[in-house]
Amino acid sequence: MICVKDLVKTYKGGAVKVLKGISLDICDGEFVVITGASGSGKSTLMNVLSGLEKPDSGSIVYDGDNISEMNEQQLTVFRRKKVGFIFQHYYLLSNLNVIQNVKMGADLTGNKDYNEIIEKVGLTAKCKNRISELSGGEQQRVSIARALAKKPNYLFLDEPTGALDESTGRNVLDYIVRLQRENGFTMILVTHNLNIAEMADTVIKMNSGEICVRYKNTTKKSAYEIGW
Amino acid sequence: MIVGIKDVFKLVGVIIVVFCAIFVCTFFLNFYIDAKSLELVLNDEELLALHRAQMATAKFTCAISGGVLMLIALVMLVFYIKLYIDSHAKQLGILKAMGYTEREIALRFSVFGISVFFGCAAGFGCGFAIMPLIYSQMSNGLPEITIGFHPSVLVLFVILPTLIFSAFACVYAFFALRSPANELLRGKPEKLSKKPLKVSEKERGFLKEMCIKTLSSKKSLAFFVAFACFCFAAMIQMAVSMYKLSTKTMGIIIFAIGAVLAVTSILMAITSLVNGNSKNIAIMKAYGYSTKECALAVLRGYHFFALLGFAVGTVYQYVLLSVMINIVFKDVGAVPEYSFNVSVFFITLAVFIVFYEAVMLLYSFRINKISLKQVMEEN
Numbered sequence: 270m271i272c273v274k275d276l277v278k279t280y281k282g283g284a285v286k287v288l289k290g291i292s293l294d295i296c297d298g299e300f301v302v303i304t305g306a307s308g309s310g311k312s313t314l315m316n317v318l319s320g321l322e323k324p325d326s327g328s329i330v331y332d333g334d335n336i337s338e339m340n341e342q343q344l345t346v347f348r349r350k351k352v353g354f355i356f357q358h359y360y361l362l363s364n365l366n367v368i369q370n371v372k373m374g375a376d377l378t379g380n381k382d383y384n385e386i387i388e389k390v391g392l393t394a395k396c397k398n399r400i401s402e403l404s405g406g407e408q409q410r411v412s413i414a415r416a417l418a419k420k421p422n423y424l425f426l427d428e429p430t431g432a433l434d435e436s437t438g439r440n441v442l443d444y445i446v447r448l449q450r451e452n453g454f455t456m457i458l459v460t461h462n463l464n465i466a467e468m469a470d471t472v473i474k475m476n477s478g479e480i481c482v483r484y485k486n487t488t489k490k491s492a493y494e495i496g497w
Numbered sequence: 498m499i500v501g502i503k504d505v506f507k508l509v510g511v512i513i514v515v516f517c518a519i520f521v522c523t524f525f526l527n528f529y530i531d532a533k534s535l536e537l538v539l540n541d542e543e544l545l546a547l548h549r550a551q552m553a554t555a556k557f558t559c560a561i562s563g564g565v566l567m568l569i570a571l572v573m574l575v576f577y578i579k580l581y582i583d584s585h586a587k588q589l590g591i592l593k594a595m596g597y598t599e600r601e602i603a604l605r606f607s608v609f610g611i612s613v614f615f616g617c618a619a620g621f622g623c624g625f626a627i628m629p630l631i632y633s634q635m636s637n638g639l640p641e642i643t644i645g646f647h648p649s650v651l652v653l654f655v656i657l658p659t660l661i662f663s664a665f666a667c668v669y670a671f672f673a674l675r676s677p678a679n680e681l682l683r684g685k686p687e688k689l690s691k692k693p694l695k696v697s698e699k700e701r702g703f704l705k706e707m708c709i710k711t712l713s714s715k716k717s718l719a720f721f722v723a724f725a726c727f728c729f730a731a732m733i734q735m736a737v738s739m740y741k742l743s744t745k746t747m748g749i750i751i752f753a754i755g756a757v758l759a760v761t762s763i764l765m766a767i768t769s770l771v772n773g774n775s776k777n778i779a780i781m782k783a784y785g786y787s788t789k790e791c792a793l794a795v796l797r798g799y800h801f802f803a804l805l806g807f808a809v810g811t812v813y814q815y816v817l818l819s820v821m822i823n824i825v826f827k828d829v830g831a832v833p834e835y836s837f838n839v840s841v842f843f844i845t846l847a848v849f850i851v852f853y854e855a856v857m858l859l860y861s862f863r864i865n866k867i868s869l870k871q872v873m874e875e876n
C-alpha cells in the first residue's frame with residue numbers, strides 16, 4: 270500500500286512548481302495508469318514516488334515506512350529491495366551488452382532466470398549486442414527486461430512502449446501484465462496512449478501538477494483488446 | 498565550441514609533468530654548461546675526478562629524467578586527446594556530419610600546446626630560482642661557478658617542446674578523428690569474439706562484468722595508475738638513498754617530484770575514470786546499488802596495476818642506483834656504499850597503502866554525490 274499525501278515538488282528554489290499537493294492511495298497489486306499533457310509533471314511524480322528524488326513537502330508512506338523522511342542511504346536500500354524503474358529515456362549502461370544490462374537488475378535480487386525475460390521481450394538474437402548497437406525500440410525493451418528481471422514489488426513505467434510498434438508494444442504489454450498477475454506486484458504506468466488506460470485498475474489524469482481526474486475501470490481490457 | 502582556451506587547464510597532468518621535467522633539466526643542463534670549462538683549470542687529480550662525476554651525473558639525470566618525463570607527458574597528452582574525443586564524440590560526430598573536415602577540427606587541438614608552454618615556462622623559471630642552491634651544494638671544494646643564462650637552453654626547454662607538442666596534438670587528433678561521423682555518434686562497433694563463453698564467464702555477476710568492462714575499455718588508465726605507483730615507489734625510495742649518498746637537496750628534490758608525479762597521475766587517472774563512468778554510476782545508484790558497490794565496480798580492476806607499478810618501481814630504483822653508482826663513481830676514489838634498504842621499503846609500502854586507500858575514500862565521496870537527476874538534466 271502506498272499512501273501519498275500533499276506532495277509538493279518545486280525546482281529552481283521554488284520558482285518552478287511542478288507538483289502542487291498530490292494525494293493518492295495505491296493498493297498492493299494495483300495497476301495505475303497516469304496520463305496528462307506533456308510537462309504536467311508525470312515523470313517528476315514517478316521520480317518522487319520511487320524515491321529517486323526528494324519532495325519539498327508531503328509524505329509518501331510504503332506499508333508504514335515514510336520514504337520522504339529517509340536519508341540517501343536508506344533510500345538506496347529501499348529502491349534496491351522494492352522498486353523497478355523503466356525510465357522514459359531508458360538510461361542503460363551503453364558500453365555493456367544486453368545480458369549485462371539485464372543482469373544489473375537481476376543481480377540485485379539474486380534472480381537467475383533473466384534469460385526467459387530477454388526472450389519474452391524478443392531480444393534473444395541480440396543479447397550479445399552492445400546498447401549503442403541497438404535501435405531505439407530495442408533499447409526500450411532492454412530497459413523493460415532489466416526492470417522485470419529485478420522482480421520488484423513496485424514497478425514504475427514511464428512511457429514503456431513509446432518507441433515500440435503496435436505488435437511489439439502489445440506483446441510486451443501483455444507479458445508485463447501477465448507477470449504482474451502472477452507475481453502480484455504494484456504497477457504505475459505513465460503513457461500518452463489513452464487506449465492503454467483501458468487495461469488499468471485505476472486511471473489518473475494530471476494537469477499542471479495536480480490530479481484533475483481519477484476513476485476506476487469496471488472492466489479491464491487485455492493488451493490485444495485495446496485500440497492502439 | 499570545440500577545444501577552446503578553457504580546455505588548456507584541463508591538462509593539469511601534462512602541465513605538471515612537463516614542469517617537473519623542465520625544472521630538473523634546466524638546472525642540470527645549465528650547471529653542465531657553466532661548469533664544463535672547469536675541466537681546463539682543474540689540475541688536482543681528485544678534484545678532477547669529482548668534477549667528472551658531477552658532469553656525468555648532470556648529463557645522466559638530465560637525459561634520463563628529462564627524456565622519460567617528456568615521454569610520459571606525451572603519453573598523457575595522447576590520453577587526454579583520446580579522452581576528449583571520446584567524451585565529445587557526439588558533438589564531433591555532428592560537426593563531421595555537417596561537413597567539417599578532420600583537418601579543420603584537428604587544428605583546434607594545437608591549443609593544447611599552450612598548456613605545455615605554461616608547464617615549460619614555469620619549470621624553466623623555477624629551475625633558475627633554485628640554481629644558486631644547487632650550485633653551492635655542488636661546489637664541494639671545487640672553485641665557485643657563476644650562473645650563466647643561455648638562450649639555447651630557453652629555446653630547447655621552452656620553445657621547442659611547445660612547438661613539438663602542439664604539432665603532435667594536431668597530428669594525433671587528425672588521425673583519431675578519421676573514423677566516420679556515424680561511428681563517432683554511435684560508438685565503435687565491437688569486434689565479436691568467436692570464442693564460446695566459458696561457464697565461469699556466464700555465471701559472472703554484474704559487478705564483476707562491469708569491473709572487467711571498465712578495465713578493458715579504459716586500458717590506458719591502468720598504465721597511469723601503474724605509473725603513479727611506480728613513481729611513488731621508485732622516487733621515494735631513491736630519494737632516501739640520495740639523501741644519504743649524494744646531497745640533501747637532491748634527495749628532497751627527487752622526493753618532491755616523485756610525490757607530485759604520483760599524486761597527479763593517480764588523481765588524473767581516477768578522476769577521468771569516475772567522470773567517464775558517472776552516467777553508469779548514476780544509473781546503478783538509481784537501481785539501488787550502494788556507493789561502495791559502484792566504487793568497486795569501477796575501480797577494483799585497477800588495484801592489481803597499482804601493486805604491479807609499486808613492485809616494478811622498487812626494482813627499478815634499486816637497479817638504477819646500483820648502475821649509476823658503478824658508472825658515475827668508478828673513477829672517484831671512494832665509491833659510496835649502496836645496498837637495498839629493507840626498512841625504507843616497508844615504510845614506503847605502508848605509506849603507499851595509506852595513500853592509495855585515502856584516494857579510494859576520496860572518490861567514494863565523489864561517487865556518493867553523483868545523482869541520476871544530474872545525468873537527466875544533461876540530456
Ligand SMILES: Nc1ncnc2c1ncn2[C@@H]1O[C@H](COP(=O)(O)OP(=O)(O)OP(=O)(O)O)[C@@H](O)[C@H]1O
Binds near residue numbers: 281287308312874
Ligand atoms: N530540474 C528541473 N528544473 C526545472 N524544471 C524542471 C526540472 N525538471 C522538470 N522540470 C519541469 O517540470 C515540468 C514537469 O516535467 P515532467 O518531466 O515531470 O513532465 P512530464 O509530464 O513527464 O512530461 P512528458 O510527457 O513530456 O514526459 C516541466 O515543465 C519541466 O520543465
Ligand SMILES: [Mg+2]
Binds near residue numbers: 311312313357427
Ligand atoms: Mg515524462
